[in-house]
Amino acid sequence: MAKSNIKKGVLVVNLGTPDSPKTPDVRKYLREFLMDGRVIDIPFLSRWALVNLIIAPFRAPKSAKTYAELWEDRGSPLMFYGEDVVNALKNDSELSGYEFALAMRYQSPSIESGLEYLRSKNVSEIIVLPLFPQYASATTGSVVEKVNSIIKKWQVIPSIRFVNQFYDKELFVKAWASVASSHINKKEYDHYVFSYHGLPERQIRKASVDGYCKLSEKCCSNINKKNQYCYRAQCFATTRLLAEAMGIPEEKYTICFQSRLGKEPWIQPYAEDVIESLAKSGQKKVLAFSPAFVADCLETTIEVGDEFKEEFEHAGGEVWDLVPSLNAHPDWVECLKQIILEKS
Incomplete structure (x- = not known):
């Protein structure tokens, strides 16, 4: 019998980062991030005025200077370490039956593009893995809401499994x-x-x-x-x-x-x-x-x-x-692998 080409998909999601440390990109990022009703949970019009008339215009130039201090030759650490982790998972022989996509809740690569990539691979199910150890409505909850808002439009919705927390792993x-x-x-x-x-x-x-x-x-x-x-x-x-x-x-x-x-x-x-x-x-x-x-x-x-x-x-x-973050440490990659296998 021929081996099936159908695989499981894993969407690895982090918070997000501006496309560059330039003020317009930082302002764009702040607007998308802070307009999320799970991040600033106040009525829409009040949130819109606060974000677009006060926070984004005045905070973006200062934040851009700070992002410039953080930026490395490879770009934003949050982005390139995410890419390193996903590449390490892709190269693990125990995960050969999985397709992977990296996404950011805000900015790029978007959750929608990640889900579309996995759908194009005809995956049988999708594991959504937000990289937030502790659950919060403003982080994991927001990712769950965003994923559901996208896939509800699909004609065929595969099995979706969410990882809500992993601080105790x-x-x-x-x-x-x-x-x-x-x-x-x-x-x-x-x-x-x-x-x-x-x-x-x-x-x-x-x-x-x-x-x-x-x-x-x-x-x-x-x-x-x-x-x-x-x-x-x-x-x-x-x-x-x-x-x-x-x-x-x-x-x-x-x-x-x-x-x-x-x-x-x-x-x-x-x-x-x-x-x-x-x-x-x-x-x-x-x-x-x-x-x-x-x-x-x-x-x-x-x-x-x-x-x-x-x-x-x-x-x-x-x-x-x-103490630096886990970034792409081998023990961290192994942890993610075990979470994926347990969730499958």
Whole structure:
């Protein structure tokens, strides 16, 4: 019997990046990103005015300068590391029965182009793999919504499987420990900081089951049926798993949330408060992690790596090192492979 040419498809999705660090491209990216109703969850007209009349015009030139600092010869790290990961998966013999496409939720390559490529390959099913370890409506939820809005127009809709989170996967934890080992084995640190991208408190409360979420240490201290999709609880769980794997005692690490915007309350503790507190308490050498991101980007390399370092030193600290993201580390690629095989 002839071997079937029908394969399974995998759509690997990350957040997105401007096409270049030039202001018009950054402005275009910001508009698409921030006009997503799951990112800024306010009424459309208010969101439109905020994004197009205030944020994009004034923030784009400043962000363009920052993106220029991040840009490498190969382009945006988030993009080229995504390409490296997908190429590594394509070349894995255990995944020879799969077709792969890389997509970005915002800008290019688009989710629509990735799905169309997989459809052209006549795949029997599609696994959608958003590269967000912890679930949030603004990230994974947005990808799911976008995919569904596209495929609902298809005449034939194949089986679609979504990966909603993977922060607790053993190989994910192992990959972070492997990347961090080059720092931990060479230098002794006074304290460790695990910084995650923040969200407005209202988004956490909107997703709360039976009003369970109180945004407190108590309700985020473990994962259960009521908070299994709570982003803040998953961040705390991620930290516990990583700290245990690396032998970091509880008293030597702190969790915080970065990238807060506006005056409305966001999930706490805030990164700026933690940084100042650590420096003033005499913690001189700190190693920072950004486990909400799997590839180097603006929020890791620039915000946590450079800006937080400057804040820490200004407050009296001496050493602030950043553990790079997983990027295309072999353990990370192996983790993704296992996720794909388990989901098939």
